[in-house]
Amino acid sequence: MRYKKSEISAGQIVQAAIRVLARQGYARTSLMDIAREAGMSKGAVHYHFPTKEALIQVVLKTACDAVQARTIEAWGDSTQPFVSLRKSLETLWEVRANRTDEALVVADLLAQALYDEKLRPQLASFYERAATQISEYLLPQLEAAGLASKIDERMLPRIVIGLLDGLVMQAFVDPDALTPDDVVTAIETMAASLLQVRS
């Protein structure tokens, strides 16, 4: 069991960072805040992560992976085509709109990426994997059902994700304007409308 307190502490720091970032946002979060949340000294944080940037990179990766994992669950073990489409969409919305810490951190760092190139590759891969996952779930089911997409198949998952992300922001600044039901119904209808019987 020599593989270290070190990794344990590093993990604690990352988790603490996610909590604090979710609460305060990147711009308002200092290493001191993270250290305090992790129950350690500032020096300890620097011992495990040489710079703030290095820590944030790991935080971003961890948060992306967590959101990813929950997304996988969302599409999960559905065996009944379309039966569970609505349920999956609902879960996706929950993860984002209910503002889990990880989803908040991803959203926040996404904005930071506008001005920090180093954050972009991580996020690009995040979107890419998300799109792939949805594709892997959706496309076989379409085929089995004899349906085809009216638009480029690559765009289907991108649209689902994009729409979710975009609506999340609207719901956030004005929670009354969009109910979860509004959103899920809209996406569901839209997805259905974009399909047609294969010719």
Add this chain to the structure above:
Amino acid sequence: MRYKKSEISAGQIVQAAIRVLARQGYARTSLMDIAREAGMSKGAVHYHFPTKEALIQVVLKTACDAVQARTIEAWGDSTQPFVSLRKSLETLWEVRANRTDEALVVADLLAQALYDEKLRPQLASFYERAATQISEYLLPQLEAAGLASKIDERMLPRIVIGLLDGLVMQAFVDPDALTPDDVVTAIETMAASLLQVRS
């Protein structure tokens, strides 16, 4: 002179702030940067805006109005139903994805709003007005054409805007994943699919 010198200077500061914020983002922009860009002293900025927060509020309002104005142009004086739908969507995409200063500032402050309540009302009204505008353009045309929306009519403009916003972020972190044409075609098809002949 209809405007007091004071108002002119304040305006210059706001415009300078928009340029700098678009370039560097909120987290990396100091009042000194803004003052320098405006060709004034730091003291002058504080004379016109008591705190940084007060300045940002005005900046956000100004930027929202500017994006709004350009959105109005996009839907513009089109008399030919649907003929110009594609063109409008293209313009909307340009304003966001081509990253005009104002659109960038709105996006950046949107992220700040995650942690700063005071910014939210402004942005809520921004989305609200955007949705209203699209509605005012789109709904009469639908009616005239004998078409109806498959989903709640209030959601139609929200979806268009949400999809644009969401896809902009994906295009930003990975420009190769989405071409402007992909995006516009997708939105156009989707919008069309959501309509049906009125029963």
Add this chain to the structure above:
Amino acid sequence: MRYKKSEISAGQIVQAAIRVLARQGYARTSLMDIAREAGMSKGAVHYHFPTKEALIQVVLKTACDAVQARTIEAWGDSTQPFVSLRKSLETLWEVRANRTDEALVVADLLAQALYDEKLRPQLASFYERAATQISEYLLPQLEAAGLASKIDERMLPRIVIGLLDGLVMQAFVDPDALTPDDVVTAIETMAASLLQVRS
């Protein structure tokens, strides 16, 4: 009289820095120490000098100039050839060995220059000017007296300065090993020995 409090404060900071550096040395001196000595806040020091390095550059220049000025006085208005040679040497020794603040700072930063290239040009010019000054005093007198140097004339002042500097260090670490009189007599004799009747 618009030319500023600023320059006054900057000057005070430099003078304070010289005092503190003379007392503690570069490695042990923080900007906080300097600010405190100057009776200002740390922020004020940074207002006048953007970085510690920039301040040190000015400090070095100021200290060199001060030592220089005292050296000029040392060779001063002597009209009597050689009569005042001894007196001049004594003064030179005093300035260095008595450890005026400025001489200490020059010595300290000279050591820093071993690892900081940016300090070197200033010091090179310092030695250069010192050598020139001595030459301008010494060579005409030699000529007038019908004397010539046994060694390259350019080396004469360099040797005087080098010897002073080198002996200062010995005297410093072991004050009992060298009396001022020892030093001055030695240099005087040596200088005399290096001269010969012009052939």
Add this chain to the structure above:
Amino acid sequence: MRYKKSEISAGQIVQAAIRVLARQGYARTSLMDIAREAGMSKGAVHYHFPTKEALIQVVLKTACDAVQARTIEAWGDSTQPFVSLRKSLETLWEVRANRTDEALVVADLLAQALYDEKLRPQLASFYERAATQISEYLLPQLEAAGLASKIDERMLPRIVIGLLDGLVMQAFVDPDALTPDDVVTAIETMAASLLQVRS
């Protein structure tokens, strides 16, 4: 094994410290740098040397001894009076001006000694021994040659060393101002000039 492992490691640390100090200077060298250079952990360094100061003390002594040893070689086993004076001076110059690690460390810590009393005794003894060495070599030869010094005999070696030290610094900040040949010729001539036939 005559030496304990402990002593071997301690020696490695000291040697590593000399290399690093020569490269970076005291002010810019951390214990971490030294530990890394020695291929050990920071903890190991502290095991052998309770404080940084204790380590530096040993480093200084070691470096002084090394320079000393090379100085002895320089004056070496020369049996031919004066024949090898020039060669000895050249070697002395090399050791200092060519910047062997040990000479650099001595020079650097000499500057530290300006503000750290504890370093001074070591350096005082260093100068003392250097002077003694030169005396032991030089004075018998003078006697044998029927020559006497024009100045206090104790000062002769001090002058040689002081001049070397002083000129090294000038050569360092402005390498073009002094060639090795300039320096050696000057010292040689000077030394010769200070001698006279014994009366």
Add this chain to the structure above:
DNA sequence: TATGAATGAGCCTTCATTCAT
């Protein structure tokens, strides 16, 4: 109206030192 000077809190980072193992 506008400026330049000054402040003080806070930030990221470095580092000598301690300690359990």
Add this chain to the structure above:
DNA sequence: AATGAATGAAGGCTCATTCAT
């Protein structure tokens, strides 16, 4: 004898804010 983890005190620097002029 040696290591890695952790600490806490600085250190240099940034920045929003205040204020006399």
